[in-house]
Amino acid sequence: MAIPSPLPISAADSSPPGLAIAPVRVPRSMPPLDLLASRLLINSSGRRNVPSSWKLRAGLTAIEPDLNEDKYDRWRTNGVSPEDFKYGEYDGHHTYYEGNEGNFLESVAKEYEAAGPPTGFQGLISWLFLPAIFTGLAFHVPGEYLYIAAAAFTVVFCAIEIGKPDQPHNFEPEIYNMDREARDKMIKTYNTMDVWDFNEKYGELWDFTVPHEDIIKQLKSLD
Incomplete structure (x- = not known):
């Protein structure tokens, strides 16, 4: 009678009893368990679904906020009644007074007066400063005299400006x-x-x- 051959012994079974088994290495591509658990989503039926990686990367798993679908009144006056609302003044619309500002010279004169220009003798020497410089250059006046005239103008102009009352x-x-x-x-x-x-x-x-x-x-x- 033939005796059956014994089963083949694996390499793990053949190791000595005092030798520890090498630990199993986990691939680095596998995310940790707590990260997987944090990505679990519960749908309306109560079942848990793990979203796919491309949805996570695309941000499609985020909850979309409620949109304001109420009708938007573009002519609203923000708490002020339409009868009391001063259009063009409260909203600061730049085209409300369009066409009522006068011609170009009048607008330039308004801007000039709003800047508080010098008046009197100070204004006279201010207007004559550049023409006097160009006239001196045209008649080949030495540069030293032009520098002295510019310094004298600066001193006189500043003295008049300092003497003005403070606002x-x-x-x-x-x-x-x-x-x-x-x-x-x-x-x-x-x-x-x-x-x-x-x-x-x-x-x-x-x-x-x-x-x-x-x-x-x-x-x-x-x-």
């Missing part, structure tokens, strides 16, 4: 937070007093970190 926009922005009556009287006093005398009397007013109720009351009491 509210010449002061610090914190001045506009003052009481209007006290601010106007302060500017009037500043223009009529010497700057050193004003700083000696009202110098603490420039410290805007603390209130100056006493100085404001003193300014409001002036005539």
Whole structure:
């Protein structure tokens, strides 16, 4: 009677009992389990679906927000009744007054007056400065005389400009937070007093970190 041959012994079974088995290596392309669990989506039927990789990369798994499908009124006045709404002023539309601004020369004159140009003798020397320079160049006046004339013009122009009374926009922005009556009287006093005398009397007013109720009351009491 033939004896059946024993089964082949594998390499793992033939290893000695004291030798540890090498760990199984996981390929790097396989994502961690917690990342897969975080990408699970539950549909309306309660079943969990793992979205495909191309949907994740394309961002198609994000929940789309609700869209505002209400009718949009392009002529709305934002809380102001149409009767009280000043069109062209509240909305700042640049074509509302189109055609009512006059001709080109009138618009240039308005822009020039809005800039606060020099007037009087200061305006006269300002208008004559460039023609005088070109006339000197045309008659071959030495450059030293032109430089002296330009320096004299600069000194005279700046002296007249410094002598002008200060306006509210010449002061610090914190001045506009003052009481209007006290601010106007302060500017009037500043223009009529010497700057050193004003700083000696009202110098603490420039410290805007603390209130100056006493100085404001003193300014409001002036005539």
